[in-house]
Amino acid sequence: MTSPAQLTFAADPAPVAVDQVLAALRRIRIHPAAAEADLYAAISAQLLAAGIPFEREVRLGPRNRIDYLIPGGVGIEVKKGKPNSRTLAEQADRYCRFDQIQALILVVERSVFTHPDRLHGKPVHYLSLNRLWGIAL
Template identity: 40%
Template sequence: MTGPADITSALRRARLPVGNESALQEALGRALERAGVAFEREVRISAADRIDFLAAGGIGIEAKARYPRRAIYRQLERYAQQDAITSLILVTGTAIGLPAQINGKPIYHVSIGRASL
């Protein structure tokens, strides 16, 4: 089974676009497929929330090309409240600091801004 640290490592090695969220999601899908990660796209995890990718084992992956930090954190906080989510991976071009966990769920971060320098 591929865990969140393995997926995070694979995504950090991928070339991902910074500016366009739609292009970022497409590139993420291809990177996950190349890494052999089983996933679903645009999965509804609550009445109000739909996560970009949900990998086996409840690993949620959210893509944010450029987005306000506070809004990103609030969204991750909502996702971490859901039973379907066991851990979260944020892939973003926004410079953001995150705690190791939110609501007891491990948080991983892939900075695409850093990779494009």
């Protein structure tokens, strides 16, 4: 799925460092009651503002579609609300098994669990939006 504002990968895009992606995501400020579509729009806008190319809804394998994929293999999975911690942990584990993923960022609205720093040798970063808002839900 491609949106008009999406920056798509060139033939050989330059890898983007995970720290650069995290810095862009940490600038997100969205109302806690915003719709899921608003959250995706805010993430896309921050990535675009930072000049970070991305693809949306990238199929990694059967029944495995990650929300964002950044050149260099940074994957972003977004969860609105308070996702089931077991389901999210299983999804993160599956995604980190794919060669396309070199680092994973889990963006969740509300904190749900303590995650490992690495899965299958790949770094996993956890970004809780309620912490960015300065509130604990």
